[in-house]
Amino acid sequence: MRAAIYQAAGTVEVRDVPDPVIVEPTDAIVRVVRACICGSDLWAYRGVIDRPAGSRLGHEFIGIVEEVGAAVAVIRPGDFVVAPFQWSDNTCPACRDGIQTRCVNGGTFGAAGTDGGQGEIVRVPQADGTLVAVPGGQAATGPDLYPALLALSDVAATGLHGAVLSGARAGSTVAVVGDGAVGLSAVLGARAVLGAERVILISTHEDRAALGRDFGATDVVAARGEEGVAAVRDLTQGLGVRHVVEAVGTPDSWDMCVGMARVGGSIGAVGVPHTTPQLALFPLLRAHLTVSLGIAPVRRYLPGLVARVASGWIDPGRVFDLTLPLEQVSDGYLAMAQRRSIKTMLVP
Ligand SMILES: [Zn+2]
Structure with a gap:
């Protein structure tokens, strides 16, 4: 599969990487439908903060579940899902307090050693606690709604x-x-x-x-x-x-x-x-x-926001003003770094 890789400040490339596989029984494998670039991705791109060369990028994506681990009970293959930028079990004390971004079993997509959203396929840990399925699935959700759903993975929430x-x-x-x-x-x-x-x-x-x-x-x-x-x-x-x-x-x-x-x-x-x-x-x-x-506990807000988007109540997807194929992710980073784009959407 193809995925965006951070090489150095100002240099992001798309490379071949191994397809992800189920590692833990709580994992799901999700094929990305849309991803995007975050303002926070630009800190390393601009050289303000360090990031390991070779690390995967991106923490915002929506996609189709291809496979789930043996312990995943709610999320099913075929579900059309929104992923928050961090995964969480949604059951620990922090999660029950609505602070899923401090989950004891949590982590961030695109952090060192994890899969990033800016790629074709992502291994999602803690799938049941992390992913929120869109009612009716992809068949009931036209592509017009993809930007709004994608925006829920971070900025809208x-x-x-x-x-x-x-x-x-x-x-x-x-x-x-x-x-x-x-x-x-x-x-x-x-x-x-x-x-x-x-x-x-x-x-x-x-x-x-x-x-x-x-x-x-x-x-x-x-x-x-x-x-x-x-x-x-x-x-x-x-x-x-x-x-x-x-x-x-x-x-x-x-x-x-x-x-x-x-x-x-x-x-x-x-x-x-x-x-x-x-x-x-x-x-x-x-x-x-x-x-x-607080770093936003997106998962807390996702079910309500997905319902509002599905019903047409809100359209947070209008923050996307540039859409590029994943292969041109580098152009997207440059456009956002130069403030030519508020937020760039990527199509794998
Ligand atoms: Zn938790």
């Missing part, structure tokens, strides 16, 4: 989790810092899933702002830094925003979030801080802020 962590609910005013796929998905989650009344998106890219408006942003602030904070305060009678979603993970974005949060407000953070923001605690103490962080 991660954005929603940021909104949930911020405490947003029906009628809330929410600000979203970050106009990448996760930030845009946070807009969609806050509005279409949680029922927020007003969502202020910080975006200096008109194409991203336009999609943010389509996803339900009621206001767009096209400024960053202190200017952006001042603009958000102007929109809220100088008070700031009760619920703020941090969807970048850099020192600058954290400064903005703290700056625009209303006294007593909450920041929900899902941006992965690869660059180690130095979060000053005194401003949080002084403003009585609550900060909640």
